[in-house]
Amino acid sequence: MRLSALYRFPLKSAIGESLPRVQLDNIGMLGDRRWMLVDANNGRFFTQRAMAHMSQLSALWNAQGGLTLSAEGFQPLDVPVPGPDADMRGAFIWSDSMVVPDAGDEAADWLSRFLGKACRLVHVPVDRARDIPGSLGPQEKVGFPDGFPLLLIGQASLDDLSARVGRPLEMLRFRTNLVVEGSEPYAEDSWKRIRIGDVEFRVVKGCTRCIMTTIDPKTGQRSSDREPLTTLKTYREKEGEVYFGQNLINEGAGELAVGMDVEVLE
Template structure:
């Protein structure tokens, strides 16, 4: 088994970027889901669930931590990384509330025009991140990802789903960070610990899937037949919802790097 693809999602619910390698830090993938648009009125997070055209928003993270934004009909915008204690704004993501730096008025105007709703762009520095779901360990945190730092999916699992649905489905519908080649379909369901290179991961919880999987990442349109959720519900319904993929927690950060092609060892 080996890593066949790596993805990073700098802005929550925007386009992902395919990467040949990924650097890991204390919050998972460096630069992954550290930015988020929130409702200007109540601070609640904004995603493709309500704004499916976010799938057409391209956000690229740069080495200085800033963000480059592009979207259909919009001018490109460079957003600087805000100071850690600059213009703190209260935000809500699921049941968590936190105060994080606001990226300023220019980014807010840009996002509001594209999304069609008044919003603000915010960034989460490491020391303001949330504890992961269940607080499994006092030093394990997550940025703006739904609940865990990373997501893994086996390519064979997607291939099996595609055969059941009867039409092609892009892996990016499921927004994984790591894709595994060489395992049996849904083999990742039974793993609890793996090692890739010098990094060990805990597979913390199977991932419950939502309506975002029905949005075509190329067009931003929702499938009229609610696929692949309709098919997944017929055989992947479990405790917590419709399950596909595994949430991961990485142990260690610093100079740790993942590269496409790295072998994967199942430890437990």
């Protein structure tokens, strides 16, 4: 088995980017979901679940950790990482509350015009990351992903789902970080520990899927037949939740590159 693709999502719920290699730090993939949009009035996080057009927002990570924002009809905007004197803002993601740096008025104005709703852009430094659900110790932290630092899907699993749905599905629809080639469909469901390169990962739980999987990442349109969620419910539902892919926690820093061998340790 080998690592066949790497994806990073610098801004939560915005466009993802394909990478040939990437660094891992103590809270996951460097630059992945370190930025988030929140309601300017109450700090609640925004995603494609309610705002499907976020799928058309490009927010590319740069080497300084900042973002370059772009979208059709908008002039690109470079947003630097908030400095030590940046205003702090309360942000709420699911049941977690955080206090994190605000990226400033220029970014907020640009993004509010794009969204059509007043928002603020916030950033999470490593030292302000939140606890992973059910974590085993204070060293296990995560930035702005829904719950866990990394998501893995086997290419064979997506191929099987596409065949069941009757049309090819894009991997980006599922917002995974790591794609593994050479395994059987859904083999990742049984993995507990894996190694890629010099980094070991704990496979902690299946990823529950929601309405976001029905949004075409190219157009931002929801599928009228609610696929692939409709098909997933026929064979991947358990106790009222639909699962596709596996959440991972990396045990230490390191580098991943497309083509690396994937070894199942347990």
